[in-house]
Amino acid sequence: MAKNGNISTSVIKRLPRYYRFLGELEKQGIERISSRELSEMMKLTASQIRQDLNCFGGFGQQGYGYHVASLRDEIGHILGVDKEFPTILIGAGNLGKAIAMHINFGTRGCRLAGIFDANPRLTGETVGSIAIRHTDEIEEFCKEEHPVIAVLCIPKANTQAIADKLVELGIKSFWNFSHYDLTIDHKGIEVENVHLGDSLLTLTYRTNQLGKAEDE
Missing domain, CATH: 1.10.10.10 (Winged helix-like DNA-binding domain superfamily/Winged helix DNA-binding domain)
Known part of the structure; x- marks a missing residue:
């Protein structure tokens, strides 16, 4: 400890x-x-x-x-990998599905319990062994399953409002891919903002510097 x-x-x-x-x-x-x-x-x-x-x-x-x-x-x-923090994923587009399929939540202390999307055409579609639910069901699901972590793969404009609602429903931590720098003004809430584009820009900067060094 x-x-x-x-x-x-x-x-x-x-x-x-x-x-x-x-x-x-x-x-x-x-x-x-x-x-x-x-x-x-x-x-x-x-x-x-x-x-x-x-x-x-x-x-x-x-x-x-x-x-x-x-x-x-x-x-x-x-790190808490020996835990099974119940986790939900919001946003079952290409990125959300990729994360649900290719991140081994179980070896990282999480149990992916539910996947949600606002698009009714996705309702009932399965990702792995989990059926996608409509976002209208989040409140009832949270009251029954008590998830504590939310993965956000949703449009930037919706992020803050959805996060605030999820905090009210008991979510304690956010893994945020929404391109919105989420800051939750609630005590005891953790946020990890992930900007994949920023990582690529860091690489292009370094590549650019390599090119300059070769020209010298």
Whole structure:
């Protein structure tokens, strides 16, 4: 567990990377690894890795390093992957369907319980094993199933109003793909805004810089 509640966002954002890299090591049958070896894989300093993990108590042994499976389990517990947070997805267009089909919610602490869309033509269509429901059914569904996470793949203009309504229905966290920087003015609500286009623009910037360097 964390030593205190003041863990920086940068540390939190590195935890999934640790979890992923340790999973790859585990698949390779590697039982232990030093902070130096892990730093070389992840392109971080060994000091940074030790500092990050010490935020949660530290898990290594001097002269031994880290036990890969145990460290991955500990980080997974911190991340909440051993939970089954009931989750709903709003917006069953191309992006919503892709997320529902290709993100393994179960290995990330979530249970995708319902998919909703305002288009009546999609009602009853299945995505995986889940039938799409009309958004008119969200309120009744939330009262019965008590989801706490919502994935938003909806038009930008609708995002704030729908999010406010979902908070009233018990949603505590949002994974937001709506191209709207969602900020919920309610205590205890978490938001992760995802802008895929921003990631691509970051890459095009770096590619542009490569071109400039080659011209010099």
